[in-house]
Amino acid sequence: AKIDQAFKSSADLTLEIVGADDPAVMQPLVLKYGLDPAKPLSGKIGPEAFKHAAELAQGAGLPPQALEAMRPWLAAVSLSMAPVIKAGYDPKSGVEQVLAKAAADAGKAKNAFETPEQQIRFFADLPPKTEADFLRATLDDVDEGVGKIDKMVAAWAAGDTAALEKEFVSEMKGDYPELYELLLVKRNQDWAGQLKTKLAGSGVSFVAVGSGHLVGPDSVQAQLAKLGIKAERIE
Numbered sequence: 122a123k124i125d126q127a128f129k130s131s132a133d134l135t136l137e138i139v140g141a142d143d144p145a146v147m148q149p150l151v152l153k154y155g156l157d158p159a160k161p162l163s164g165k166i167g168p169e170a171f172k173h174a175a176e177l178a179q180g181a182g183l184p185p186q187a188l189e190a191m192r193p194w195l196a197a198v199s200l201s202m203a204p205v206i207k208a209g210y211d212p213k214s215g216v217e218q219v220l221a222k223a224a225a226d227a228g229k230a231k232n233a234f235e236t237p238e239q240q241i242r243f244f245a246d247l248p249p250k251t252e253a254d255f256l257r258a259t260l261d262d263v264d265e266g267v268g269k270i271d272k273m274v275a276a277w278a279a280g281d282t283a284a285l286e287k288e289f290v291s292e293m294k295g296d297y298p299e300l301y302e303l304l305l306v307k308r309n310q311d312w313a314g315q316l317k318t319k320l321a322g323s324g325v326s327f328v329a330v331g332s333g334h335l336v337g338p339d340s341v342q343a344q345l346a347k348l349g350i351k352a353e354r355i356e
Contacts, residue, residue: 123355128223131327133230135319136217140237150238153244155195162189162196166253170260177203177263193252194244197259208267210274220329234312234330243304251299258297280356282336289333308338313344320350 128134140146163171172195175185190195202212224231235243247255250274262269269288276284294301312330319326334341342352 127355128220128327129227131229131325133232133326134220134224135232135234135326135328136221137233137330138235138240139221139231139233139239141240142213142218146237150241151195154241155192156190157192158190159280162191162193164274165193165249166256170253170257173258174200174261177260182205192245194247197256198244200256200263201259204263204266204270208270212271217329220327222329229327234315235308247301247303251263251297251303251312252335254300258293258300261296262345277332285332286336290337290339294337297348305334305337309334309339309341309344312341313348313350316341317343317348317350 137183162174166174171188177200178185178188178196181200183199183203188199191199205212220227221231244252244255272284275281276288290301290305293305312334316328330341337343345352
């Protein structure tokens with residue numbers, strides 16, 4: 122009820138990104154930053170990892186040969202949705218999509234922390250080793266399959282921050298520290314800075330980001346605290 126009230130009383134909605142579901146926006150960016158047909162994926166991640174990725178792609182209905190032209194980050198993003206769909210979840214019914222529709226219905230303005238191009242470039246500008254690590258981390262997650270997705274959803278629904286931290290943050294921080302720094306820490310710092318600017322203005326804004334950004338020692342709330350801003354959890 123408190124969340125509903127906060128949304129109703131807000132003048133605008135801020136999300137991580139706006140426009141990610143628009144092919145006219147995303148397709149040119151994917152072509153520009155996501156494909157590298159001159160350098161096959163198998164040469165970047167090695168034959169064993171590529172065979173693994175190709176098997177998962179086939180299971181997800183993605184032609185394995187299509188992977189060869191992809192950069193590691195695009196292969197990772199493409200494969201990451203496979204267990205979500207397999208578990209019976211609708212990618213179009215995510216929290217951000219639901220909130221975006223509610224904001225549109227209520228005539229609220231929509232803002233974003235990042236443009237589609239900025240978000241894609243976070244992946245596309247990763248150092249080659251870190252980009253390959255991103256794909257390897259995704260392959261590990263996909264291997265864990267439906268059970269991991271169900272666990273994450275249950276933890277999110279219960280507000281179990283310890284479980285969310287373990288699933289989203291601790292594993293990445295421990296296994297792929299450079300990836301953790303670039304995809305979580307730096308972005309959380311940037312968003313906290315944007316929130317500080319927003320808070321210096323007037324009015325009420327409703328902000329929604331992925332739960333992986335809201336748990337762990339380097340969360341958005343932790344970055345806000347460094348800026349002297351206290352965030353309070355609503356139960």
